[in-house]
Amino acid sequence: MDQPAPITRPAHKPPGKRRIPQQERGIKTIEIILAAAGTEIEQGGLAKLTTKRIAAAAGLSVGGLYEYFPNKEAVLHALASRWLEQFKDAIAAIHPNLTGCKDLFRYLTMVYEVVKPLYQQVPGVSGLISLLSSVPELKALEEEIDLQLNGLLADAIHCLVPNVSTEQCKVVARTITILDHYLLVESILRDPDKAALYEDHRRVCQYALVTNMLLMNERERAAMLVKNKADLPSPGLS
Amino acid sequence: MDQPAPITRPAHKPPGKRRIPQQERGIKTIEIILAAAGTEIEQGGLAKLTTKRIAAAAGLSVGGLYEYFPNKEAVLHALASRWLEQFKDAIAAIHPNLTGCKDLFRYLTMVYEVVKPLYQQVPGVSGLISLLSSVPELKALEEEIDLQLNGLLADAIHCLVPNVSTEQCKVVARTITILDHYLLVESILRDPDKAALYEDHRRVCQYALVTNMLLMNERERAAMLVKNKADLPSPGLS
Amino acid sequence: MDQPAPITRPAHKPPGKRRIPQQERGIKTIEIILAAAGTEIEQGGLAKLTTKRIAAAAGLSVGGLYEYFPNKEAVLHALASRWLEQFKDAIAAIHPNLTGCKDLFRYLTMVYEVVKPLYQQVPGVSGLISLLSSVPELKALEEEIDLQLNGLLADAIHCLVPNVSTEQCKVVARTITILDHYLLVESILRDPDKAALYEDHRRVCQYALVTNMLLMNERERAAMLVKNKADLPSPGLS
Amino acid sequence: MDQPAPITRPAHKPPGKRRIPQQERGIKTIEIILAAAGTEIEQGGLAKLTTKRIAAAAGLSVGGLYEYFPNKEAVLHALASRWLEQFKDAIAAIHPNLTGCKDLFRYLTMVYEVVKPLYQQVPGVSGLISLLSSVPELKALEEEIDLQLNGLLADAIHCLVPNVSTEQCKVVARTITILDHYLLVESILRDPDKAALYEDHRRVCQYALVTNMLLMNERERAAMLVKNKADLPSPGLS
DNA sequence: GATGAATGAGTGTTCATTCAT
DNA sequence: GATGAATGAACACTCATTCAT
Numbered sequence: 001m002d003q004p005a006p007i008t009r010p011a012h013k014p015p016g017k018r019r020i021p022q023q024e025r026g027i028k029t030i031e032i033i034l035a036a037a038g039t040e041i042e043q044g045g046l047a048k049l050t051t052k053r054i055a056a057a058a059g060l061s062v063g064g065l066y067e068y069f070p071n072k073e074a075v076l077h078a079l080a081s082r083w084l085e086q087f088k089d090a091i092a093a094i095h096p097n098l099t100g101c102k103d104l105f106r107y108l109t110m111v112y113e114v115v116k117p118l119y120q121q122v123p124g125v126s127g128l129i130s131l132l133s134s135v136p137e138l139k140a141l142e143e144e145i146d147l148q149l150n151g152l153l154a155d156a157i158h159c160l161v162p163n164v165s166t167e168q169c170k171v172v173a174r175t176i177t178i179l180d181h182y183l184l185v186e187s188i189l190r191d192p193d194k195a196a197l198y199e200d201h202r203r204v205c206q207y208a209l210v211t212n213m214l215l216m217n218e219r220e221r222a223a224m225l226v227k228n229k230a231d232l233p234s235p236g237l238s
Numbered sequence: 239m240d241q242p243a244p245i246t247r248p249a250h251k252p253p254g255k256r257r258i259p260q261q262e263r264g265i266k267t268i269e270i271i272l273a274a275a276g277t278e279i280e281q282g283g284l285a286k287l288t289t290k291r292i293a294a295a296a297g298l299s300v301g302g303l304y305e306y307f308p309n310k311e312a313v314l315h316a317l318a319s320r321w322l323e324q325f326k327d328a329i330a331a332i333h334p335n336l337t338g339c340k341d342l343f344r345y346l347t348m349v350y351e352v353v354k355p356l357y358q359q360v361p362g363v364s365g366l367i368s369l370l371s372s373v374p375e376l377k378a379l380e381e382e383i384d385l386q387l388n389g390l391l392a393d394a395i396h397c398l399v400p401n402v403s404t405e406q407c408k409v410v411a412r413t414i415t416i417l418d419h420y421l422l423v424e425s426i427l428r429d430p431d432k433a434a435l436y437e438d439h440r441r442v443c444q445y446a447l448v449t450n451m452l453l454m455n456e457r458e459r460a461a462m463l464v465k466n467k468a469d470l471p472s473p474g475l476s
Numbered sequence: 477m478d479q480p481a482p483i484t485r486p487a488h489k490p491p492g493k494r495r496i497p498q499q500e501r502g503i504k505t506i507e508i509i510l511a512a513a514g515t516e517i518e519q520g521g522l523a524k525l526t527t528k529r530i531a532a533a534a535g536l537s538v539g540g541l542y543e544y545f546p547n548k549e550a551v552l553h554a555l556a557s558r559w560l561e562q563f564k565d566a567i568a569a570i571h572p573n574l575t576g577c578k579d580l581f582r583y584l585t586m587v588y589e590v591v592k593p594l595y596q597q598v599p600g601v602s603g604l605i606s607l608l609s610s611v612p613e614l615k616a617l618e619e620e621i622d623l624q625l626n627g628l629l630a631d632a633i634h635c636l637v638p639n640v641s642t643e644q645c646k647v648v649a650r651t652i653t654i655l656d657h658y659l660l661v662e663s664i665l666r667d668p669d670k671a672a673l674y675e676d677h678r679r680v681c682q683y684a685l686v687t688n689m690l691l692m693n694e695r696e697r698a699a700m701l702v703k704n705k706a707d708l709p710s711p712g713l714s
Numbered sequence: 715m716d717q718p719a720p721i722t723r724p725a726h727k728p729p730g731k732r733r734i735p736q737q738e739r740g741i742k743t744i745e746i747i748l749a750a751a752g753t754e755i756e757q758g759g760l761a762k763l764t765t766k767r768i769a770a771a772a773g774l775s776v777g778g779l780y781e782y783f784p785n786k787e788a789v790l791h792a793l794a795s796r797w798l799e800q801f802k803d804a805i806a807a808i809h810p811n812l813t814g815c816k817d818l819f820r821y822l823t824m825v826y827e828v829v830k831p832l833y834q835q836v837p838g839v840s841g842l843i844s845l846l847s848s849v850p851e852l853k854a855l856e857e858e859i860d861l862q863l864n865g866l867l868a869d870a871i872h873c874l875v876p877n878v879s880t881e882q883c884k885v886v887a888r889t890i891t892i893l894d895h896y897l898l899v900e901s902i903l904r905d906p907d908k909a910a911l912y913e914d915h916r917r918v919c920q921y922a923l924v925t926n927m928l929l930m931n932e933r934e935r936a937a938m939l940v941k942n943k944a945d946l947p948s949p950g951l952s
Numbered sequence: 953g954a955t956g957a958a959t960g961a962g963t964g965t966t967c968a969t970t971c972a973t
Numbered sequence: 974g975a976t977g978a979a980t981g982a983a984c985a986c987t988c989a990t991t992c993a994t
Contacts, residue, residue, distance in 0.1 A: 520850065521847065521848050521849075521850050521853075522848050523848055523849060523850060524850065603847075606844075606847070607845065607847070607848045609759075609844075609845075610759060610760055610761060610845050610848055611761065612759060612761060612762075643908070643911070644911065647905075647908050647911040647912060647915065648915065650900065650905075650912075651897065651912065651915040651919075654896045654897065654900065655892075655893070655919075658892045658896055659889065659892065662888065662892065667885075667888075670881070670885050673881070673882065673885040674885060674888075674889065677885065677886065677889040677923060677926075680919075680922045680923055680926045681889075681893070681918075681919040681922055681923065683922065684918045684919055684921065684922030685915060685918055685919065688915075688918045
């Protein structure tokens with residue numbers, strides 16, 4: 001729907017005759033490759049991820065892989081990028097403006113609930129995201145992910161506590177993201193038995209952060225009022 | 239007991255008569271190599287960390303490096319291992335049993351304060367720790383680090399909220415570690431400007447987690463009393 | 477049963493439909509590589525045999541070599557192993573049971589005649605065999621070669637002089653092998669001018685050994701008869 | 715006595731003050747080094763023979779080794795060369811001209827008896843000699859050994875069967891050497907249990923070769939007489 | 953003389969990428 | 974489009990040799 005097909009499509013060939021069926025097959029192949037790459041990452045880690053493995057797992061030859069991606073890095077990029085897209089879609093879909101949600105805590109819980117399946121479903125990606133920074137070429141993407149997701153989240157938060165500075169909102173957004181991300185990784189990849197406990201802690205922390213934000217919001221509102229009063233000549237009296 | 243780095247030292251020969259000056263030079267070189275490796279990790283990430291680079295950064299030739307470490311992995315191992323040792327020492331030194339601290343929140347704050355300089359001083363290590371899991375040979379070390387540090391922390395927490403189950407303590411310890419670690423990484427490596435804000439959030443979360451723990455502690459204590467009353471024949475009446 | 481070289485073949489995939497032309501090319505390349513390795517051994521000895529040299533001599537790049545063999549050792553192994561196979565085939569084909577040959581001397585001459593072309597044709601192999609023991613990884617192969625070839629030969633000898641102990645047969649087989657091998661190496665690699673003389677000496681020695689064996693055979697047979705007489709109640713009388 | 719110290723002695727320093735004691739110590743050190751090298755070869759083979767190992771086994775530092783030998787190859791050269799020297803001495807000492815021995819078979823048996831302890835005593839050398847050809851730099855030495863030893867042996871044989879051509883003598887000498895060498899190696903290094911059997915076979919072969927030689931000698935003598943008769947005017951008449 | 957830390961060319965091996973088929 | 978053999982730069986590691994001490 002929304003994906004503008006970032007890098008992917010071959011594109012070094014002039015548009016042939018009957019495009020559509022080929023494009024479709026191509027897109028399906030791309031999907032297969034990405035899924036294969038994800039599975040391989042999950043099984044062997046980034047270190048053992050070779051183009052041969054990806055191709056084999058996708059049922060292609062090495063050369064075939066290069067028909068769809070200009071290089072190995074592009075596969076990772078697409079994988080992460082696609083994940084980002086899903087994230088963005090998921091988070092954008094529950095923006096307070098759309099859902100009419102007024103409660104920050106409730107909102108953040110929704111964020112978590114909406115994000116959790118993305119960790120559970122797409123194989124290998126959660127591992128990939130954690131290691132994104134170890135692939136220098138993908139650092140830019142990591143930053144973009146951070147920026148976009150955080151922007152989205154910060155914006156939503158700002159809607160709900162409008163008096164808190166954008167800076168503050170961004171930092172809370174980041175803290176929330178870190179909490180969500182690493183506690184999810186912990187409870188999915190490392191310690192699935194104690195997932196419930198981790199979720200508890202996440203809730204506790206999130207609740208505290210939310211309360212803190214609301215408090216700040218109030219403080220700021222009060223400060224503004226005072227400031228406004230001071231600015232304007234005392235109205236009413238005369 | 240205290241040896242901070244029993245790892246490498248040349249040592250082809252049993253300690254001769256007056257080898258001290260040479261040993262000292264050797265230890266100094268090891269230090270230089272580790273520092274160089276740290277710096278290189280910081281600059282180019284684990285992926286670009288080659289033996290050549292480490293050696294060059296340490297002012298040695300490749301062969302020279304191998305005089306002090308049996309292989310590349312050993313350098314990383316030593317780096318992480320040494321960091322773990324410092325951590326353990328630092329955390330062990332502020333164990334409630336030693337300091338007499340009775341307040342969980344105060345204790346955790348001390349942990350943070352004591353841990354923070356380790357992130358700031360040793361270059362590259364915080365990055366290394368995050369990526370440890372991507373080096374298959376070092377996964378064992380990562381688990382050991384987790385186990386030891388978490389154990390230490392969990393034990394300390396257990397001293398302060400004795401009625402909470404060990405499991406619970408371990409999970410809180412882990413959550414705290416995650417919070418400390420990633421928020422420190424965030425505020426040191428990525429966004430030093432907003433370090434103060436991140437620290438605030440850390441405090442808020444930590445405070446919430448502590449409060450939650452204490453609550454649980456009380457609940458457990460009450461439960462135990464009730465249970466004890468039920469177990470023992472009601473004293474007094476008869 | 478007969479597969480002469482089950483060693484390498486790429487084979488990343490189960491045999492597809494009509495792979496034959498490619499397989500053939502692959503097998504041909506393997507042949508080229510082995511020939512190249514043999515030539516290189518002949519020219520520079522095992523010490524100077526590097527993967528680069530082998531590859532270059534075979535008209536490949538280093539990487540290409542690894543498409544056909546998992547490592548350098550495997551090339552040597554294949555070379556020696558293939559030689560062993562040819563030997564075994566050649567020697568097995570002239571087993572007394574098959575040819576009906578009753579004369580030990582004639583048999584050993586046939587062995588020599590059948591073995592000689594293998595030294596002359598395959599370049600480098602005779603040198604390789606001599607040095608096999610200097611490559612620790614190939615010592616096992618050397619022992620296997622010894623075991624198999626010697627076993628074959630010893631077995632054949634045993635058929636022709638059945639009363640001689642198996643031990644004795646093995647040692648003669650080994651002596652014969654040593655004689656054949658080193659005198660052939662001498663006359664092919666070192667002193668081709670005097671090949672005829674060396675062959676004379678080989679014949680002389682072999683004849684002497686054969687005579688000696690036959691003598692032993694007779695002696696043993698006599699011993700057995702005596703023993704049988706002693707064992708059985710004297711037949712005839714009653 | 716005889717050894718002219720082929721390469722060995724340091725020699726890149728002008729003769730100092732009080733030489734003799736130092737030279738003596740030096741010679742002793744050389745001896746130690748060679749023994750150490752021999753032992754190391756015996757234990758780990760040529761492949762694992764590094765300068766570090768030799769030095770360590772000799773109780774020296776690497777640098778120390780280079781004080782006595784210009785390079786690693788020189789150690790091997792000295793080792794083999796010294797062995798050659800012993801051989802030459804041993805064989806020269808039993809030359810028919812010296813011992814007055816008239817019997818070829820008896821002579822060759824003496825050769826074997828005199829040579830055998832050299833294989834048994836000097837550790838590693840028999841292995842070294844076998845592998846000499848794998849060190850290209852030492853091929854020259856191997857040829858020299860062959861030449862000198864063979865020359866000596868051929869000369870002795872020629873004394874005992876004077877009518878046989880020098881060529882023939884050389885080839886028999888070589889055959890005898892091969893027999894002695896490889897059967898000794900076989901019975902010392904590989905199959906010490908069956909040493910007696912191998913020795914039997916050696917004797918059988920040697921006896922046959924000797925008989926063959928004597929026959930040839932007679933034949934040649936007869937041929938010469940005939941030739942002389944034809945050349946000279948019939949001597950009887952006058 | 954003696955040491956052993958340091959050198960660096962050289963080795964086996966891997967793997968992203970290309971290209972003839 | 975699809976293949977997979979071929980490439981070759983890059984890597985971890987070794988070891989004979991040197992040289993400041």
